[in-house]
Amino acid sequence: MDAALGAGATYADARAVSLRRQSVITKNGQLDDLSDTESEGIGVRVLVDGAWGFAGIGRLDDSAARDTALRATAFARAASGRHRTALAPVDAQTGEYRTPLERDPFSVPLSDKIDLCLRAEEGMKHADVKVTVAMVRAQREHKVLVSSEGTNVEQEIYESGGGIDAYASAGDVSQIRSYPSQHSGVSVQGGWELVERLNLDGEAPRVGEQAAALLLAPECPAGRTTVVLSPEQAIMQVHESVGHPTELDRVYGTEAAYAGTSFLSPNDLGSLRYGSEQMNITADSTTPEGLGTFAFDDEGVPARREAIVEAGVLRGFLSSRETAEQLGAGAGGSMRADGWGRMPLVRMTNLHLEPGEGSFEELLADIDDGLYLETNKSWSIDDKRLNFQFGTQIAWEIKNGRLGRMLRDATYTGVTPLFWAKLDRVAGPEEWKLFGLTNCGKGQPGQSAHVSHGASHARFRDVEVGVST
Amino acid sequence: MTRALDLAESALHAAEGDEAEVLVHAERSGVARFAASIVHQPTLVDDAQIRMRIVRDGKVGWASTNRAEGLDELARRAGEAADQARPDPDFPGLAPPADYEAVSGHDPETAELGPDDQARLAGEAIAAAGEFGLYGYFTSALTQIALASSTGLRADQELTDAAVLSLAATEGASGWAEHTSWRVSDLDPAAVTEEATSKAARTRDAKEIEPGTYAAVLEPYAVAELLRWFSYDSLGAQGFIEERSYFCDRIGETVFDEKVTLADNALDPVNFPKSFDFEGTPRRRVELIENGVARGVVWDRMTAARAGDGHESTGHAPPEDWRYFGPLPTSFDLAPGDAASVDELAEQIGDGIYVTRLHYLGIIDSRGGVLTGMTRDGTFRIRDGKVAEPLVNLRFTVPMGDVLGEVPGLTRDRMLVNLNELYGERFPYGALVPSLATTKFQITGTGSGPGL
Numbered sequence: 001m002d003a004a005l006g007a008g009a010t011y012a013d014a015r016a017v018s019l020r021r022q023s024v025i026t027k028n029g030q031l032d033d034l035s036d037t038e039s040e041g042i043g044v045r046v047l048v049d050g051a052w053g054f055a056g057i058g059r060l061d062d063s064a065a066r067d068t069a070l071r072a073t074a075f076a077r078a079a080s081g082r083h084r085t086a087l088a089p090v091d092a093q094t095g096e097y098r099t100p101l102e103r104d105p106f107s108v109p110l111s112d113k114i115d116l117c118l119r120a121e122e123g124m125k126h127a128d129v130k131v132t133v134a135m136v137r138a139q140r141e142h143k144v145l146v147s148s149e150g151t152n153v154e155q156e157i158y159e160s161g162g163g164i165d166a167y168a169s170a171g172d173v174s175q176i177r178s179y180p181s182q183h184s185g186v187s188v189q190g191g192w193e194l195v196e197r198l199n200l201d202g203e204a205p206r207v208g209e210q211a212a213a214l215l216l217a218p219e220c221p222a223g224r225t226t227v228v229l230s231p232e233q234a235i236m237q238v239h240e241s242v243g244h245p246t247e248l249d250r251v252y253g254t255e256a257a258y259a260g261t262s263f264l265s266p267n268d269l270g271s272l273r274y275g276s277e278q279m280n281i282t283a284d285s286t287t288p289e290g291l292g293t294f295a296f297d298d299e300g301v302p303a304r305r306e307a308i309v310e311a312g313v314l315r316g317f318l319s320s321r322e323t324a325e326q327l328g329a330g331a332g333g334s335m336r337a338d339g340w341g342r343m344p345l346v347r348m349t350n351l352h353l354e355p356g357e358g359s360f361e362e363l364l365a366d367i368d369d370g371l372y373l374e375t376n377k378s379w380s381i382d383d384k385r386l387n388f389q390f391g392t393q394i395a396w397e398i399k400n401g402r403l404g405r406m407l408r409d410a411t412y413t414g415v416t417p418l419f420w421a422k423l424d425r426v427a428g429p430e431e432w433k434l435f436g437l438t439n440c441g442k443g444q445p446g447q448s449a450h451v452s453h454g455a456s457h458a459r460f461r462d463v464e465v466g467v468s469t
Numbered sequence: 470m471t472r473a474l475d476l477a478e479s480a481l482h483a484a485e486g487d488e489a490e491v492l493v494h495a496e497r498s499g500v501a502r503f504a505a506s507i508v509h510q511p512t513l514v515d516d517a518q519i520r521m522r523i524v525r526d527g528k529v530g531w532a533s534t535n536r537a538e539g540l541d542e543l544a545r546r547a548g549e550a551a552d553q554a555r556p557d558p559d560f561p562g563l564a565p566p567a568d569y570e571a572v573s574g575h576d577p578e579t580a581e582l583g584p585d586d587q588a589r590l591a592g593e594a595i596a597a598a599g600e601f602g603l604y605g606y607f608t609s610a611l612t613q614i615a616l617a618s619s620t621g622l623r624a625d626q627e628l629t630d631a632a633v634l635s636l637a638a639t640e641g642a643s644g645w646a647e648h649t650s651w652r653v654s655d656l657d658p659a660a661v662t663e664e665a666t667s668k669a670a671r672t673r674d675a676k677e678i679e680p681g682t683y684a685a686v687l688e689p690y691a692v693a694e695l696l697r698w699f700s701y702d703s704l705g706a707q708g709f710i711e712e713r714s715y716f717c718d719r720i721g722e723t724v725f726d727e728k729v730t731l732a733d734n735a736l737d738p739v740n741f742p743k744s745f746d747f748e749g750t751p752r753r754r755v756e757l758i759e760n761g762v763a764r765g766v767v768w769d770r771m772t773a774a775r776a777g778d779g780h781e782s783t784g785h786a787p788p789e790d791w792r793y794f795g796p797l798p799t800s801f802d803l804a805p806g807d808a809a810s811v812d813e814l815a816e817q818i819g820d821g822i823y824v825t826r827l828h829y830l831g832i833i834d835s836r837g838g839v840l841t842g843m844t845r846d847g848t849f850r851i852r853d854g855k856v857a858e859p860l861v862n863l864r865f866t867v868p869m870g871d872v873l874g875e876v877p878g879l880t881r882d883r884m885l886v887n888l889n890e891l892y893g894e895r896f897p898y899g900a901l902v903p904s905l906a907t908t909k910f911q912i913t914g915t916g917s918g919p920g921l
Contacts, residue, residue, distance in 0.1 A: 025793075030555070030557050030558075030559070031529075031554050031555045031557060033531070033792055033793075034529070034530060034531055034550050034554055035531045035532070035533070035789070035792075036531065036532040036533070036546050036547075036550055037532070037533045037534075037789075038533070038534045038535070038536070039516075039518065039534070039535045040535065040536060041516065041535065051508065052508075052509060052510065052511060053511055053584075054510070054511060054512050054513065055512075055513035055514075055515075055584075056512070056513065056514050056515070056516075057514075057515045057516070058515065058516035058517065058518075058535040059535075068513075068515075071513050071584060072513065074584050074585065075499070075501075075511045075513055075584035075587075075588065076511065078584055078585045078587075078588035078589065079501065079507075079508035079511055079588050079591075082507065083507060109553060110549070110550060110553035110554070111553040114553065114554070114555060118555075130711060130712050131711045131712075167711060167712070167713065169712040169713070169836065172836060172837070173836065174712060174713050174834075174835060174836035184793075253504055253505060253602070253604070253638075253921050254504040254505075254509055254510070254604075255504075256504060256604040256636055256638055256643075256921060257502075257504070257604040257605040257606070257634055257636045258890075260828065260829075261921055263917060341512075341514045341516060342512065343510050343512055345510075378831040378832055378833050378841065379831055380829045380830060380831040380841045380842050380843065380864075381829055381843075382828065382829070382843040382845075382862050382864070382916035382917055383828050383829070383843065383845055383862070383917070384916070384917040386916055386917045387843065387862070387864050387914055387915065387916030387917070389831070389841050389864060389866070389913075389914070391831070391833055409833075409834060411833065413864070413913070413914055415916075441890075441892065443510070444500060444502050444510070444606050444608075444634075444890075444891055445498075445500050445512055445514070445608075445891035445892070446890045446891045446892030446893075447892070448892065467841075467866055467913050467914075
């Protein structure tokens with residue numbers, strides 16, 4: 001930081017990061033992958049005459065830090081355009097944060113992790129299940145952020161996670177069933193005790209049986225009907241059609257060339273009707289066990305909880321200090337970087353669909369004819385986050401208020417605000433579940449963010465399902 | 470010898486096992502990313518990741534680090550992993566030494582580009598944008614990949630890559646272009662932007678169309694993206710042996726139009742040439758589809774051993790970030806046709822749609838080869854054999870058996886499309902593809918209009 005300021009930077013921050021990741025994957029009763037990766041380095045971000053510069057190097061020593069600061073400064077000085085970057089004011093922060101945990105996931109012997117995966121795989125065995133996969137993972141990120149404004153914060157964040165998949169096939173039909181979600185299971189911020197809580201081996205027999213049963217299930221018919229999304233699918237809906245469009249850098253167009261922009265404009269704040277009155281979305285970087293939980297974001301802004309959508313009306317954006325200053329509201333708090341070698345970007349932290357009232361059964365009770373959609377299988381949404389299409393691993397008919405036949409290859413499609421307007425009930429807090437995803441992509445160069453979402457079962461009326469090709 | 474191979478050999482000395490292998494993947498890169506014609510996310514990265522694989526009593530352990538001074542610790546972690554692993558009866562052992570074909574792919578001028586050059590070349594792209602805001606980047610990198618193993622294998626290669634991405638956009642209008650090469654002198658940033666702006670200027674007042682099945686002309690950007698997503702389950706050995714591939718039970722059968730011939734050719738100097746894969750197996754050309762007939766998929770040593778039946782690695786062991794997917798094609802080569810231009814393809818289909826690029830694809834049914842996604846930044850109606858009015862972004866949900874099932878034509882000219890989204894460690898790869906006409910492209914919905 002001192003080197004950058006000496007070279008003419010008007011603002012500088014530096015993040016020293018040490019990251020360790022471990023994963024165990026077993027497949028068909030064999031150890032498929034056992035990796036233990038560590039990476040450390042420093043990333044220096046500077047402002048020179050209003051222009052950003054960033055450089056990262058995979059070393060942690062004085063000369064590397066100074067050289068990297070000078071490279072970042074040179075890049076900023078060479079950058080094209082009329083730069084006028086200004087940052088929303090934030091008090092200098094000092095402090096430390098460490099994930100509360102009972103058992104360090106790196107202290108668990110690899111052989112115990114392998115045994116757990118193999119037990120879970122054994123439980124999924126079935127004649128039609130051709131491939132079984134089990135995975136557990138652990139991550140520790142230790143980072144120190146200092147800035148030229150006096151911020152000096154240190155955080156050590158642990159993640160633990162796991163999941164299982166069963167792939168069944170027969171003839172031309174291939175089906176997958178997963179627990180607790182697809183996409184490499186789920187992760188939480190915390191220790192190994194949270195992996196044990198997943199009960200992977202206990203859930204395995206059901207997962208294997210359902211994968212095989214899907215081969216014989218009829219295809220989900222096309223039409224318009226009432227759908228109930230499981231919490232795991234509801235959080236994907238929140239992620240794609242609320243989380244990304246409320247990222248303020250997308251609203252201002254700076255992701256246009258890759259992830260896309262947003263159908264929202266800055267003027268929509270406080271007035272745009274995003275959905276029905278049952279729709280309440282909260283961004284909360286203090287959620288216990290959330291992958292987006294911290295004491296300070298990667299600009300040093302303290303964690304907080306804030307409304308994004310209240311009773312269906314847009315009340316907030318996810319922002320950085322720069323975009324908050326552009327908007328004239330807020331102070332950032334959502335800036336996160338993927339390791340030491342990437343600039344922080346506006347990212348989701350923990351974004352939740354707040355619970356409503358009642359049980360899952362009560363949600364079904366007044367549905368004469370509908371579909372219950374469970375566990376995400378595919379997702380696609382346009383660059384402004386309007387037109388989306390999701391597929392789920394499994395669907396169930398709802399007839400006269402009760403679950404009926406299993407269906408396969410279910411998809412549903414819609415347009416974001418029109419879809420959320422059809423939300424007529426969210427189940428209560430007793431149904432609310434938290435899921436952590438580790439594959440949220442954005443930025444050039446690309447960055448993968450780890451984010452969490454919570455939701456209860458959610459009911460939507462008059463939804464287009466079963467897209468026909 | 471490269472710095473990377475030197476480091477790999479040093480690490481190998483620290484390893485203790487029956488067999489050991491060290492891979493070094495080093496990168497020095499710069500991305501001058503811009504939005505609204507302003508460079509806003511300039512990123513420089515300098516790193517070398519060292520990955521060690523140790524084999525003890527038939528058990529394999531992996532570990533990696535970027536701490537060059539921590540090689541003993543790396544060896545300890547990899548050894549501990551091997552000790553606690555389980556023997557895999559299918560493990561084929563580490564790759565033996567091999568002779569590698571000399572390939573190009575390293576350009577000293579590109580390797581030497583620094584932040585001033587990267588910013589200057591981004592500036593050249595921006596300066597050509599005229600009335601439009603420009604969104605995209607200029608990027609260049611030097612990547613070193615080296616392998617050393619106890620089998621005596623030694624391999625190292627330096628690769629360079631550069632790319633200019635220009636999205637010309639304003640309210641209600643946008644156009645896309647991206648050019649890439651391992652030689653920066655092949656790139657003209659202003660020309661890339663001009664391609665994007667001329668496309669963008671034709672996208673104003675975009676109209677909706679009814680969902681349905683249309684004939685379509687797909688530009689190389691769209692063709693490459695379809696092939697990439699099709700490949701995840703269908704063109705690699707892992708999806709094939711796990712019965713998720715469209716090619717399962719179809720090898721040797723005619724699955725597509727006879728004009729469709731697809732290979733993976735990492736040795737092609739027009740692509741990003743590479744002489745060995747991430748296990749040190751020599752790269753080679755692999756025929757995937759020949760005149761519409763499914764010929765095969767790509768393999769690494771592990772998938773070949775698991776499958777047995779005479780399969781062998783085709784030189785497609787993936788980088789660490791992709792190991793989950795198994796071996797995949799990284800140098801697509803779709804044979805050209807004889808159409809002189811995309812206009813000729815439009816004449817061939819007469820009535821349909823014209824697609825520049827695709828966005829956010831997903832796999833709906835892997836075994837059926839069904840993909841979904843959106844068109845973006847240059848979608849038009851084709852009427853009476855001519856490219857006509859602009860269209861909003863369209864949702865497509867397409868079986869690849871339909872898209873490639875009846876292909877009226879492909880262009881003579883091909884372009885190298887960048888497929889590297891710059892996640893994780895730098896690994897340049899691309900698809901050399903023509904524009905393609907198809908009689909069936911299913912539109913299942915409409916989205917927002919072009920532009921910001």
